[in-house]
Amino acid sequence: MKKTTALTLAATAAVATTLGLSGCTTDADTASYNLSQAAEQFEIERRITVTTGFANEVALQVEGRCSVESADSFLAGALEITCKIGPDRYAKHFVVKGDNDIVTIQQTETVDVSVYHHRVLIKPENLLPEFDYEAGEQ
Template sequence: MKKKGFVLMMCLFLVGNAAFLSACETEAQRVSYNLSQEADNFNVVRQLTVINCLEGDTLFQMTGKMSIKADTNDNQLEIIVENEDGSYKKHFVGLSDNVTYVVEDLDVNHIEKYKYTLNYNPKMWIPFEVETID
């Protein structure tokens, strides 16, 4: 009988601890996790803006349903988009001390799941001339 009482008490203790530990998670943490999962499953329209902090210029923007991961080891963003045929494309954005980015979740219903846009700032391209040898 003592053994059954001990087992029952241990079960109640474990259930109580599980309830206590799960209560430590805030609502904001749950919402943040859920939003990240939705974005990683290509269900959220996002806009990525990459900014040159020295000049204050936007280098480019990318808009669509995408998963974005900051790779701090390689100092870059890894962006994955899903194509209509089920294939995926991966884009990399190199970051530096003077380049930063902003990611916004947009509430847009008219974006197609398999379309994304990538807009470059034309002022950021370095012009060059091609010389031909006669």
């Protein structure tokens, strides 16, 4: 009976330790996450540069408040770059990476992101669906 209790306590301690360690995040993880969130909200200035490996020349350079994501649509292995260029104006670029191309994404300004608090972004336009209402004669 004592052996079973000891095994149960050891198993419980192992599970608790595993769960405790898997939930640990460092300040660097938190800051990285906060920077990524700010970039997706077009709050961070970036420079995206595509360099060709064969000619070792800059093929494309985009600067501004840009979001960079993998293009999951029709272009396999492409990058989708969306930049905010005005209050309600956006531009989209696609970069199809070749075998020898190098893409660098640089943050061009420092940004103060706190590791001590979080923020919640609520966009009402994403909560309420856009719908068309038609009223006809009866």
